[in-house]
Amino acid sequence: MVFESLAEKLQNALGKLKSKGKLNEKDVDLAMREVKLALLEADVNFKVVKKFIKDVKERAIGSEVMESLTPGQQVIKIVNEELTLLMGEKESKIEFSPNPPTVIxxxxxxxxxxxxxxxxxxxxxxxxxxxxxxxxxxxxxxxAIKQLEVVGERVSVPVFTMGDKNDPVDIAKAGVEHGKKNGNDVIIIDTAGRLHIDDTLMEELKNIASEVNPKEILLVVDAMTGQDAVTVADNFNEKLELTGVILTKLDGDARGGAALSIRAVTNKPIKYVGMGEKLDQLEQFYPDRMASRILGMGDVLSLIEKAQESFDAQKAMELEKKIRTQQFTFDDFLDQLDQMKNLGPLDEVIGMIPGVNTKKLKGMDVDEKELVRIQAIIQSMTKDEREEPSIIDSSRRKRIAKGSGTSVQDVNRLLKQFKETKKMMKRFTDMEKTIKKKGKFGFPFF
Incomplete structure (x- = not known):
């Protein structure tokens, strides 16, 4: 999970404060020492750590905290606010030109x-x-050109090319002109990289920027390189005056040093983060939501947004109707599994739920293969069996198990779970009817 190592250590350090009825300066010092070590081990820039600890301590030992009825919670609130501030306070979106196209x-x-x-x-x-x-x-x-063409085709976005024999500055200029003529309102220019920063690379980028006058100059850096990513960002910003940073591979970065340091070192916002290899796994970066996730407070807003993108509103209404009328079938169950998988890795999704203990999650096996097994079992059923599971006798169970590459015990378990789920749905529906009925006759309910 993102920031897994750092999140666990920070939550441990701050969790000790929550159990104390009163706090003194020594308690805060001990907690901050652990926080400092956790941040340094996460590869956060030393100067950034030093300032962060100083700012938190100054606020934490004030009378507002020390005299509070919940001093531990107050310190956690301060750490949350300072983490948010460290990463940029609020999200920074792409700035679009008032007169298209916007060149990035x-x-x-x-x-x-x-x-x-x-x-x-x-x-x-x-x-x-x-x-x-x-x-x-x-x-x-x-x-490189072929790769961009393949990527463009996969996302159904046109790609402008002039081959590899022309000057990149000329290609960039021609690309912008082509975009203007064809009504493209955003033009994204993919430039060459080097294994390290050199004068030739920077000169070329400066010349391109000078000719096409981009609204945004975005630096793409690998989050997993930690402090190296921060150094690269600082150097590029010095030469090019960046407008923002995109951190890739953040889903594989358990430490998080780059994300916590880049803004403080370069004073440039992180605009997007790459959260996987799929082409839809680029997310807007929200400092406040990330800080909450690091401290185990969940991220409800991101979870809701993911659900809104993944779940079909019409299907949701139809499903609600089926649940109310007791017509929920294995086909509906299969459809829900498909939509749930679109939310992303299960451990990431569960980690967004407030109150979920991420330390316990670490030891828990969130087995996504189980979803695949369930799908295989359902897909091995006939249409009649999906609609009316009660007809599935022992011979049918053997056939389904064989067809899905699972065991009869797996099939039995799924049938039992499905039956229990329908019972639970019926109880909720009956409860709702009872409440409405009582309400109609003026009975109070709480």
Missing amino acids: LFCGLQGAGKTTTAGKLAFNLKKQNKRPLLVACDVYRPA
Whole structure:
């Protein structure tokens, strides 16, 4: 999980304060020492850690906290607010030009995932009813142009290319002109990277920026490189005056040093984060939501947004009607599993729920293969069996188990769970009817 190691250590350190009725300066010092070590082990920049601890301590030893009825909770609230401030206070969105097209220049080192991220951003903007164009300016890396074309095709976004024999500055200029003529309101320019920062790379980027006058210059960096990512961001910003950063591979970064340091070091916001390899796994970065997740407070807003994107509103209404009329079938169950899988990895989704103990989650096996097994069993049933599971006798159970590559015990378990689920749904429906009936006759209910 994202920030797994850091989240566990911070929650441990701050959890000790919650059990205390009163706090003194020594209690705060001990907790802050643990917080400091946790941040340093997470590869957060030393100067950033030093200032963060100083700011938290100054607020935590004030009379407002020390004299509070819940001093431990107050300190956690302060840490939450300071973490949010550290990562940028509020989200920073793409700034669109009042006179389209909006030109976005991508830059970064090789291996950070620029080309794929360009496609992800194009896909993201398409969902906002934009008409993006991808421009291939990396003429040095073998197959870079072809890669962008493949990515563009997968997200149904046009790609402008002039081959690998032309000057990148000329390609960028021609790409912008092409976008203007074809009504593209966002133009994303994918540039070349290097294994390290050098004068040639920077000169080329400066020349492109000078010619196309981008509204956004976004640096793409690999979150898993920790402090190296921060150093790269600082160097690029010094030469190019970035407008923001996109952190890739944040889903594989259990420490989180880059995300917690970049804003403080460069004073440039993290605009997006890559949360997986799929082209729809680029997310807007929300400092407040991330701080809450790190401290085990959940992230309800992101969970709701994921659900709204993944769940079909019409299907949800039909499902509600079926539950009320006791017509819920295995086909409906299968449909719900498909939509749930679209939310993302189960451990990430569960981690967004407030009050869930992420330390316990670590030891729990969130087995997504179980969902695959359940789907296989349901798909091995006939249409009649899905609609009326009571007809599934022992011979049918053997056939279903064989067809799904599972055991009869697996099939029995699923049938039992489904039966219990329908019973529970009936109880809720009956309870709702009773409450409505009592309410109609003026009976009070609580």
